Amino acid sequence: MKPLVEYCHGAVRALNAQYEMTKVLGHSVTAGSARERLIQDFLLAHLPEMTSMVSGVIIDSEGRRSKQQDIVLMLKSMPRLPFASGHDLIFQEGAVATFEIKTEITPSILEAISLNIESVKTLAPSTLDGVQFGDLDWPYNRILNAVITYGGSGLESIKKTLATLPEARQPDVYFDLTKGMLVKNDGVLFGLDGSSSFLVFNDPSVGLARLLTLLSKVTGRLVMRGVKWDSYII
Numbered sequence: 001m002k003p004l005v006e007y008c009h010g011a012v013r014a015l016n017a018q019y020e021m022t023k024v025l026g027h028s029v030t031a032g033s034a035r036e037r038l039i040q041d042f043l044l045a046h047l048p049e050m051t052s053m054v055s056g057v058i059i060d061s062e063g064r065r066s067k068q069q070d071i072v073l074m075l076k077s078m079p080r081l082p083f084a085s086g087h088d089l090i091f092q093e094g095a096v097a098t099f100e101i102k103t104e105i106t107p108s109i110l111e112a113i114s115l116n117i118e119s120v121k122t123l124a125p126s127t128l129d130g131v132q133f134g135d136l137d138w139p140y141n142r143i144l145n146a147v148i149t150y151g152g153s154g155l156e157s158i159k160k161t162l163a164t165l166p167e168a169r170q171p172d173v174y175f176d177l178t179k180g181m182l183v184k185n186d187g188v189l190f191g192l193d194g195s196s197s198f199l200v201f202n203d204p205s206v207g208l209a210r211l212l213t214l215l216s217k218v219t220g221r222l223v224m225r226g227v228k229w230d231s232y233i234i
Helices: 003-025 028-046 107-121 155-164 204-219
Strands: 051-059 069-075 087-091 095-102 130-133 144-149 173-176 180-184 198-201 222-225
Touching (some): 003 028, 003 204, 028 051, 028 069, 028 095, 051 095, 107 155, 155 180, 155 198
Parallel strands (some): 051 087, 095 144, 144 173
Antiparallel strands (some): 051 069, 069 095, 130 222, 180 198
16 A cells, blocks of 8 residues: 555544544534534645635626635635635635535535536636646636535445536535545546546545645646736726
8 A cells, every 4th residue: 555545544534533523512513614624624734835725705807706615725826805704705816626515415415516516617717817837737727626525325326416417517526535536537637537427436545645636736836827806896
């Protein structure tokens, strides 16, 4: 077992153990917040330090706004409109990735999640000006959409449901801490492999290792994005 996978094997067990501990909280909203924080702290400790981790709504220069996002990774070079509640307004040009964190996911729950994803994908940057260095495979203005859950339906069942959704509602990554990971098979995050809509990784330890590496590809670039600020005002 490679060191990264061995490490992630232990990390999966630790995260699942901490999830079990949150059950003592009883109150669903409080427990949900604690479980979301577990994932947030883990990502914060393991990703390149070129992004900030916030929660809130993403807006674009046309006045469109996304639904509430559990976690948004945003460029440290970009401003945001912060609020004491911790739910900020984030400019589209600054957003790099979004995460939906759920305790358990079934195919029926995916519909609401897919609408959240679509609300992000409909946003557009004010300009494509800018410069980036590093891994250039990831599209310059694309926001990665990820779903993370502590458990739920089998990957094949989730995969079939995701394949029936319009492309604009499909996540790039679906990760289940007990079952593994699905990754969109569009040739961007990984090379194209067959005709299936999603690649399947049935081992959650391997899934977590791949999640960390692909997030490092997306967040580890040096990016300076241009913004037509007047378009946010006029």
